[in-house]
Amino acid sequence: MSDGAPDFARNEGEFGSGEVPPEYETEETVEEYKTTTQRIVAVLKRDKLALAGAVIVVAFVLTALFAPYVAPHGPEEQFGFMQEPMSQSTGDFDGDGSMETVTHYLGTDDFGYDVLTRIVYGAQISLLVAFATVAFAFTAGTTLGVLAGFYGGWIDTVVMRGVDFIWAFPTIILGVGVIAVMGGLGWMNVVVAIGIAFVDDFARIIRGEVLSIREEEYITAAKAVGMGDGRIMFKEMLPNAVSPLIVQATLMVPFAILGEASLSFLGLGVKPTTPTWGLLIAGGRGFISQAWWISVMPGLAIMAVVLAFNTLGDGLRDAFDLSEGEVN
Amino acid sequence: MWQYIAKRTGHAIFVMWMVATTVFVGLRSVPGGPVRAMLGQEATPQAVARLQADLGLDQPLHVQYVDWLGGMLTGDFGRSITSSEAVGTLIASAAPKTISIAAFGVVLGLAVAIPAGIIGATRRNEPADYTATIGAFVGISMPAFFIGILLAIVFGVHLGWFPVVGYTELSEGVVPWLKSIVLPGIAVGLPYAAGVTRMMRSSLIETLDEQYMRTAVAKGVSSRVQLYKHALQNAMIPVVTIAGIQLALVLGGSVTVEIVFGIQGLGRLLVNSILERNYPVTQMTILLVAGIFVFMNLLVDIAYTAIDPRIRYGGEQS
Amino acid sequence: MVPPVLEVEDLHTQFPTDRGTVKAVDGVDFSIEPGEIVGLVGESGSGKSVLAESVLGIVEEPGEITGGDIRFGGESLLEMTESERQSIRGGRVSMVFQDPMNSLNPTLTVGEQIAETVRLHQDTGESVSLSAEMKRKIVGAAKNGEAWRRAIEMLETVEIPEPEARAADYPHQFSGGMRQRAMIAMALACEPDLVVADEPTTALDVTIQAQILEELEDLKDEFDTAILLITHDLAVVAETCDRVNVMYAGEIVERATTEELFENPEHPYTQGLIASTPQLDDPDESLEPIEGNVPDLIDIPYACHFAPRCPEAERECFERQPDFRPVGDGDHEAACLRRGPEEDQL
Numbered sequence: 001m002s003d004g005a006p007d008f009a010r011n012e013g014e015f016g017s018g019e020v021p022p023e024y025e026t027e028e029t030v031e032e033y034k035t036t037t038q039r040i041v042a043v044l045k046r047d048k049l050a051l052a053g054a055v056i057v058v059a060f061v062l063t064a065l066f067a068p069y070v071a072p073h074g075p076e077e078q079f080g081f082m083q084e085p086m087s088q089s090t091g092d093f094d095g096d097g098s099m100e101t102v103t104h105y106l107g108t109d110d111f112g113y114d115v116l117t118r119i120v121y122g123a124q125i126s127l128l129v130a131f132a133t134v135a136f137a138f139t140a141g142t143t144l145g146v147l148a149g150f151y152g153g154w155i156d157t158v159v160m161r162g163v164d165f166i167w168a169f170p171t172i173i174l175g176v177g178v179i180a181v182m183g184g185l186g187w188m189n190v191v192v193a194i195g196i197a198f199v200d201d202f203a204r205i206i207r208g209e210v211l212s213i214r215e216e217e218y219i220t221a222a223k224a225v226g227m228g229d230g231r232i233m234f235k236e237m238l239p240n241a242v243s244p245l246i247v248q249a250t251l252m253v254p255f256a257i258l259g260e261a262s263l264s265f266l267g268l269g270v271k272p273t274t275p276t277w278g279l280l281i282a283g284g285r286g287f288i289s290q291a292w293w294i295s296v297m298p299g300l301a302i303m304a305v306v307l308a309f310n311t312l313g314d315g316l317r318d319a320f321d322l323s324e325g326e327v328n
Numbered sequence: 329m330w331q332y333i334a335k336r337t338g339h340a341i342f343v344m345w346m347v348a349t350t351v352f353v354g355l356r357s358v359p360g361g362p363v364r365a366m367l368g369q370e371a372t373p374q375a376v377a378r379l380q381a382d383l384g385l386d387q388p389l390h391v392q393y394v395d396w397l398g399g400m401l402t403g404d405f406g407r408s409i410t411s412s413e414a415v416g417t418l419i420a421s422a423a424p425k426t427i428s429i430a431a432f433g434v435v436l437g438l439a440v441a442i443p444a445g446i447i448g449a450t451r452r453n454e455p456a457d458y459t460a461t462i463g464a465f466v467g468i469s470m471p472a473f474f475i476g477i478l479l480a481i482v483f484g485v486h487l488g489w490f491p492v493v494g495y496t497e498l499s500e501g502v503v504p505w506l507k508s509i510v511l512p513g514i515a516v517g518l519p520y521a522a523g524v525t526r527m528m529r530s531s532l533i534e535t536l537d538e539q540y541m542r543t544a545v546a547k548g549v550s551s552r553v554q555l556y557k558h559a560l561q562n563a564m565i566p567v568v569t570i571a572g573i574q575l576a577l578v579l580g581g582s583v584t585v586e587i588v589f590g591i592q593g594l595g596r597l598l599v600n601s602i603l604e605r606n607y608p609v610t611q612m613t614i615l616l617v618a619g620i621f622v623f624m625n626l627l628v629d630i631a632y633t634a635i636d637p638r639i640r641y642g643g644e645q646s
Numbered sequence: 647m648v649p650p651v652l653e654v655e656d657l658h659t660q661f662p663t664d665r666g667t668v669k670a671v672d673g674v675d676f677s678i679e680p681g682e683i684v685g686l687v688g689e690s691g692s693g694k695s696v697l698a699e700s701v702l703g704i705v706e707e708p709g710e711i712t713g714g715d716i717r718f719g720g721e722s723l724l725e726m727t728e729s730e731r732q733s734i735r736g737g738r739v740s741m742v743f744q745d746p747m748n749s750l751n752p753t754l755t756v757g758e759q760i761a762e763t764v765r766l767h768q769d770t771g772e773s774v775s776l777s778a779e780m781k782r783k784i785v786g787a788a789k790n791g792e793a794w795r796r797a798i799e800m801l802e803t804v805e806i807p808e809p810e811a812r813a814a815d816y817p818h819q820f821s822g823g824m825r826q827r828a829m830i831a832m833a834l835a836c837e838p839d840l841v842v843a844d845e846p847t848t849a850l851d852v853t854i855q856a857q858i859l860e861e862l863e864d865l866k867d868e869f870d871t872a873i874l875l876i877t878h879d880l881a882v883v884a885e886t887c888d889r890v891n892v893m894y895a896g897e898i899v900e901r902a903t904t905e906e907l908f909e910n911p912e913h914p915y916t917q918g919l920i921a922s923t924p925q926l927d928d929p930d931e932s933l934e935p936i937e938g939n940v941p942d943l944i945d946i947p948y949a950c951h952f953a954p955r956c957p958e959a960e961r962e963c964f965e966r967q968p969d970f971r972p973v974g975d976g977d978h979e980a981a982c983l984r985r986g987p988e989e990d991q992l
Binding site for chain 2: 165168169170171172173176177179180181182183254258261262265266267268278281285288289292295296299302303306307310
């Protein structure tokens, strides 16, 4: 046997290579391919925090959409001043001639407005502004990301560096500066002011996708295949980008809410007539010694919603199997 | 290493120049022109023209730019529209307040976050970990000003331990000074600490999983020595990055927190100047804040040289 | 009679997972005499790395040793306390890992990493308390201390030029080959009785591989250390080992001296392995790959783990556990029902 290659398969066995007697057949377990919806459902079942977050987010959206129906009273309906939470007012409030007793679960403020009602109406504005901000950041970010990825070179460097710096810079100060330049209050200015800070996250994701199809294009060019592949790549690129974009948007909403609240608190945000949560907190600041609930309740609302979006976003990130580096 | 530091410093200067230019362009692009915005719609053309001349805004743009840059380099920062005080003076009195609070917040934040993160990583899923994680979650889900309000209510109004309004100068005594910055400091420091804790924890968990930790185990190194001598420095590298990035939160937070506690710091100055259309003050304040931000990031870059030997000493020598 | 340096008896190491228990080491016996180089050959998935970790006692959770014994110089490792094992680890048994790039700590100097082992396992008079170590980390080791000098000595022994200067360097300043040499220096610093080398050359360039292997052999002689050389590369085994164990799917299937194994492989897996390796002296011979894949180590239901891929498999191979039969010359054994003396063959 010393001539080099030894012999293999000296004898013929009953079962050759790869053959197994039937009772020993093992099934190959392959991980099931789950659709996006299935994965989301699976995560929600597993991660209790994400589930709680999802519930609160849904409640928040519904409250915002149907505020007039959810709110116990009108936003400008007046009761007694600065009543404590769980206190009651008696009076004829619906003009039907009989006296009712209503409970102010979260108390009333210095104008006599019911705090719970104000918070419910405040949800509308907060939701609107937050979503608009994310939409703005998405649009601007996608445009910049496509430009940077497509043209490459110094355009890429300049755009991405600029966008990076803006992202790193303190959001509130940036927001304040933008408001200064735009010269006025109003929710649209807020949207731009806060949205600018978040352009970077979207720009990165889109730019990444553009860069990867560019590379694939070169490969296909080398193989000289025609238009059909271009459409396939388009179909493959978009689904890849969709999940980080969804997670990014979900995680961005809480920041937008916080940003708008800060700007409104400073008096530089939405016009003072609409009761956003930030304004409500600002309004109660002068009374923290006598009526702490005026400021604290809206603040707790902010906290609950922000936490909810964060846990939901983390859960979604899990469901789509993205690393923390890909989505900030 | 010195090459690296020089590069980072040059980069910082470049960034500052870009920011200054952006601020310059930005504030001159206010709709209708800054002067009209300052004086309001009813202003007479003569008043507008006079103010424009006063502020040098009637000159061609590039002349303004050179004047402005030159002025800054020589210490002339312009005058406030509303009070005619030198902007430099206003800023000089406001800045120490903001810096004290920010510094306190950062120091306290780090002092809490790093041990909390280490505990979280080494005692995963134990009560201590849960407490730290929950604390971190709460810290990032509330705006800094709200944290400030809560603190003011509990520790200021109800317990009366700390003042709720105002800032006491250091010259009036260390303890009063400290007492006046504790609550605002915690308010800006808590969101900061939250971010750093999360990173410390996850970075340490990842580090403990590295190959070289297995080598340490195979050498018979005790677990405590493994943690502090072998793992910690490596785990700190991404933490330094986050600690730098999150400084933005501290700066941003102090703007609103100063309003809560009635402190006449840079935040107050900035907001008021915007509401008053006091552009000379606005532009210098933003520039200063940007300067602090860029400088802090430069410090972080330099901190890397201490922490990561790969930056301190170059590459391979065969 | 000097006891073998290492005796592994019916070792079982398992990992509980969601899908079932992975039996990475499923009843392994082998031994190593003082001063030998013994090879352990197997593909990825054979369990050879887990076996190495079991010997060192560093199997990662949730894995654990569930049966059998490991005796080191006659003493049972499994009956010791963890701190007793800790004092042996790095001192009397040490390990050289596969990837020198990631196996050295980037924030400690190379010299310190070697000196550390010396301090832990030899009587240098230098403290190893936490505070002493932290001080050392910040300020640097005592350059005239015995441990540091020993580190420099070791670097010299593994032929790293300018050892005194290099000891103060960090791993990223070393090239790949030098890093591996440093790892070897670290493993040999306390003159262990046994070095477990897990794929020591796989991550290196071919030319450096040869150098490292040669050095391992020289050092073995110089320090009178036994080496357990774990690899998937038959060439490495042929080059350096005195004896070889072939491992497949958690079990050892054949043992022999190196010469005997290559000249006269008996187990179908070994034969297949050699047949699928390009032979330099017969380049035109076509390669015969072994069909199929390494099995999933979870609850293998049949007896001989190689049976599904074995061209000689009979029904009984799936049902009866193959025991070791003497084959060929010398202490050559193969665990196959179709080998051994005529009367025992299937």
